[in-house]
Amino acid sequence: MQRHLISAADLTRDDAVLILDTAEEMARVADRPIKKLPTLRGRTIVNLFFEDSTRTRISFEAAEKRLSADVINFSAKGSSVSKGESLKDTAQTLEAMGVDAVVIRHGASGAPYRLATSGWIDAAVVNAGDGTHQHPTQALLDAFTMRRRLIGRDAGLGQDLAGKRITLVGDVLHSRVARSNVDLLHTLGAEVTLVAPPTLVPVGVGNWPCEVSYDLDSTLPKSDAVMMLRVQRERMNAAFFPTEREYSRRYGLDGERMARMPEHAIVMHPGPMVRGMEITAEVADSDRCTVVEQVANGVSIRMAVLYLLLGGNEPAVSHARTAEEK
């Protein structure tokens, strides 16, 4: 494992499988009455959020607390950042307070990379989403969810996603989730298809390790998992598509379309969902939809990532058991 987690593209297959396997161990902790490990006791992690994202922030915070880390939450709003302080000064200020890791969410693509590589700070950097670039822990929790559902909780250990057919539908152009997923799923051996109106696919997508289709209906029967991406209503005003209704008709997932998917296939969504836009309530609330599981899995994945980046070489869970037994 590397010192930072900036991009899903930086992970090798073995790194990724190790994270997924470690996350399974972490998930078992959640089944215990006391959901806490002493692994990161005495370590300080700051959640540095320049963009509002309550879900992701809470997920990281839960993961950090379950590993017994000391947690500092820093939200850019109402802070010195709104008074013009630079990313560099903010990060250096936090590091001066003795921070071991920085979990950063930033609106500018590349901000976590800059933080990790510019010599501004020494702390480990975890990218919690940067602009329209990457969101690697989201891709990891998605892969974790797929492996559990499509292969099995125990059967999946040590396995990748070789041969699984994964379809991502929606606003690929503005989606860091799509970029991270394409990179990670490819590394894990899955076959990825992106489905979107041509306006929402980036120029240059031809070099990505995936297929691109403009036709959702023909792709659904060949999918083991279908991930719906959120489409922001503002995109309509920038002429990416004519109306919300037309988008839903052509690219939204409703019950009728879901029925065309193979029986074992699952529906995923990184949240927050826009019900009635890219997904109908019927699909969102069905058993095949893994949205709530993805949230739960997010905590396990983030525990695994932080443990592997900060926890050194000691085994996480067995070590924890010893500690509990004492």
Add this chain to the structure above:
Amino acid sequence: MSKTLIRGAKVLGGAPQDVLIDGQTIAGVGTGLSAEGAEVVEADGKVLLPGLVDLHTHLREPGREDSETVLTGTRAAASGGYTAVFAMANTFPVADTAGVVEQVYRLGQQHGYCDVQPIGAVTIGLEGRKLAELGAMHESAAGVTVFSDDGKCVDDAVIMRRALEYVKAFGGVVAQHAQEPRLTEGAQMNEGVVSAELGLGGWPAVAEESIIARDVLLAEHVGSRVHICHLSTAGSVEIVRWAKSRGIQVTAEVTPHHLLLTDELVRSYNPVYKVNPPLRTERDVLALREALADGTIDIVATDHAPHPHEDKDCEWAAAAMGMVGLETALSVVQETMVETGLLDWAQVAERMSTKPAEIGRATGHGRPVSAGEPANLTLVDTAYRGAVDPAGFASRSRNTPYEGCELPGRVTHTWLRGKATLVDGKLT
């Protein structure tokens, strides 16, 4: 009057000759010239060029003296071998009145490192709506002949047409920053494979090419000349080539960085590579070199754009666009055009001195190295090769993309009308 004898210089890269400067002019060029009463500079096989002329410099004064002033910018120019620079109008206040252009012009004269020829804004405040008083700027002491809203595109077709027509009255030229604004909203880098991966807003080549296509057609329609700033794409080259073949009066410039660097460098998210127009692809770079070699692109212009450290020491999206270039331009041209065999030194002189002086009507610059001509000269040690060290720059800013890069060539001497502004690599 003082005399200087430059002994054994390869004039325009030719056989070694002596060049005698007497006062402000070249008194003689030949072999075995007498050194009597003259200070001798042993050129020792270095290449002597006419003083370089930069049609596209940002000196930042007035308004952003924290990044550059006329003094520091002209010292940087002299260091890079320049004897004349055209100062862009996007200062604070904007150079859209006779008062501002005269101030900038006089500062250049007062400091004496390099002639400063101000460029006037085409429109008031660079806002693209109302023509600035172009005639007043032309008639001022600064004698402005080049007009540009550089940094912004004159995107209104009617305003552009009128500007092209209007400046004909006094032989002016409009230099267009070709960037269709709607196609580049939120643009951060060249749109293509790399932007798709990095998730940075794409800056499509067509945003440049569509404006160039429109403007050459406008220039043809009204019979005016138009100059294209910092052309950066293979498609733009094709359009300019076509326009020239039709006899349209179009000239074009390319920056040194667009001749060398590609958008692959943006993968570092290091804003030192953030520039407008953005770095393009390898294919574009090769097309630009070829076009500069065959004359489709007339000149090299630096687009020297100084920025304070804090404006580059940040995340990509927050960073300012631009690179300093005056002190590395000739080295980059040697690397990309001379060492590759695309240009000889006489052709470099044409593209970095003669033609830019012609386009901007800079009298006394870009002249032949021969007796009777003004002694604006640059001596280059072309055998030198070394790493670029920004700490040694005369510019107030350090935002160079070449830090640590090994490049050939070093300007050792510059003379402005016979007065040495640079001696043995040191400013006087």
